[in-house]
Amino acid sequence: MEKKTNVTLVTIAVFVATFMTAIEGTIVTTAMPTIVGSLHGIEIMNWVFSIYLLTNAMLTPIYGKLADKIGRRPIFILGTFLFIVGSALCGLSNTMLTLIISRGIQGMGAGAMMPVALTIIADLYTMEKRAKVLGLNSTAWGIASVVGPLAGGMIVDTIGWHWIFFINVPIGLILIGMIWYFLVEPKHQVEAKKMDIGGSFSLMMVLLTLLLAFQLLSDNGFSLLVLGLLALTVISFGLFLWAEKRAEDPVISLSLFHSPLFVVVNLVAALISGFLMGIDVYIPMWMQGVLGLNAGIGGLVLAPLSLLWMVGSFLASRWMSQYSIRKTLLLGLVITLIGAVWQFLIPMGSSWLWFFGISSIIGIGLGATTVTCTVSAQSSVPQEMLGVATSFNTLVRTIGQTIMVSVFGILLNTISANGLQQAKLTSDPDIMNKLVNPQTAKLLSADLLEPLRKILYDSLHGVFGAGLLLVVIAVVLTLLVKEKSGRIVE
Structure with missing residues (x-):
């Protein structure tokens, strides 16, 4: 009797892999102050995060090509193995430099795990069921955003920061065993074409x-x-x-870009991912700097975004069975646009409770949009290019996030600097950093506090305006896709 893939157990393995890579960012962020205190090197601390992102992004398209060429299982196992090795070396690190190098290895592994996991889902499920499964899979990010800081704090306080990395080793080994035993792929004929x-x-x-x-x-x-x-x-x-x-045998065939639908959904994915970074980074800053609340509130108002992301994913799966991809994508983007407009127009003195509504609407819109982009990118290419298409979709999101984090930061700093120069309130170059930290903000005089909050509000208003523009561009791009043919209007 021929052995078949155990769809349930492989899907669980994919969910665990997604959760493991998703929680890595939030749990390391929480532990970083302790790690810096132990290893020193605060001046190169950012590279602990940057190197992970760089190695992850650099290898993602290569892994996608290899997954198409030799199979999903060996590439997923290779990526998970590298992730385990990197995690173990991170835990053993005794200097900041060795930690950074180890994080680079960890990122090399993560570059395979995420896109190949999404490709496995595409292999196992029809397009109708795929959106629902991707919606469930995306809840890993929401759970990670809540569990990560709690787990990171608990591990650091009890058994030490090294274990936030060591814990990946047994989980990763179990994942390798599950994929090795339960995922059965047809034998790939390795073509004689040169890599x-x-x-x-x-x-x-x-x-x-x-x-x-x-x-x-x-x-x-x-x-x-x-x-x-x-x-x-x-x-x-x-x-x-x-x-x-x-x-x-090109690593990314240029024929992919002959499909206008493939081009548009990936551009939309990049724009929306950039918009998401503006939400994740700057809503907590509004809570702390403009409203003077503690850091916990910043995380709390973002919780609906993570939780309702799944609702948006399920709605997208239903809409895709009823409407065209274009219309489904537009529905998700319009919901996101409503949230983006509300966020842009909200007055300075508004209660933090309003942000629950903003976060909820944006969560539903982004959940629907992201799943539609992934399914569309996969369905617009032949089966033999599925791995490349999925990894490319993952890659453009990373690029969108990286570029827009930089653009938003420059925009915020420029508007803040101009505001401080015009107001002539203080010569302290670190004053805005003091404002966004609730502990140091308490030490600022009352005559400084309100004008500084107005400057920060104007700066954040500029960031949210730029985010709104990204969503508008995404809507316009989607409107350029013809309903039936998927071609761009000439």
Whole structure:
């Protein structure tokens, strides 16, 4: 009797893998003050997060190609193994530099786990059921956002920060066992075509220089190094296109971009992911800096976004069975747009309770939009390109988040600096940092507090305006897709 895939257990394994990669960010953020106190090196602390993002993004499209070429199971197992090795080395780190290197290895593994997990879901479920399963899978991010800080704090306070990394090892080994035993794939005929080495390396250079440029731009503003990296990005991209046109088996086939639907849903995914970063980073800043509330409230008002994301995903699955992809995507984007407009127009003195409503609406809209983008990207390509299409969709979200975090930061700092210069309130260059920290804000004089809060409100208003513009552009792009053919209107 031929052995078949155990769909239930493989789906559970995919959910656990998603949760494991999702919680990594929130749990490490919580533990970072303790880690810095133990290992020192606060000046390079940001690289603990940045290197994970860089190695993750650089290898995501390569893993997608390999998943199509040799199968999902070996690539998922390879990624999980690298994630385990990186986690173990993180736990054993005794300097900040070794921790950063170990996080790079961990990111290399995570770059395979997430996109290949989504590809496995696409293999196991029909398009009608896939959206529901992706909706359930996305709840891992919501649970991680709530559980991560609590678990991180508890682990650090009891058995030590090393165990936030060590705990990944047994879970990862169980995942490898489950995928190895319960996922049965048809035998892949490994084609004799040469691997696209030139395209792979030039693509990795594009991603490395682009993400590194925006990371440095966010930290230090424009500099010769940033401009040099952006120039290298353009050159590397030209080399990538040249390599792909000549490759026998390109790492990302340029034929993918002949489908206008594929292009649009990925652009929308990038824009919406960038918008999400504005919500996650700057609503808590509003709670603390503008309203003077504690950090816990900032996390609390974002909870509906995570929880109602699943509701939006389920709605999208229903809409996709009734309407076209274009109409489903528009419905999700319009709901998101309502939340974005409300957020942009909310007055300075509004109660923090209103943000529950904003967060809820945006959560439903983003849940519906994100799942529709993933399913659309997968359904708009042939089965043999499913891994590449899924990994590319994951990649553009990372790029959208990275670029917009930098843009939002520059926008906030520029508006704040102009506001402080015009008001001439203080010469303290660190005054806005003191304002957004509830502990230090209490020490500011009353005659400074209100004007500073108005400056911060104006700055956040600018950030939310930029976020609103991203959603509007996404709506316009979607309107350019014809209802039946999926072609862009000429």
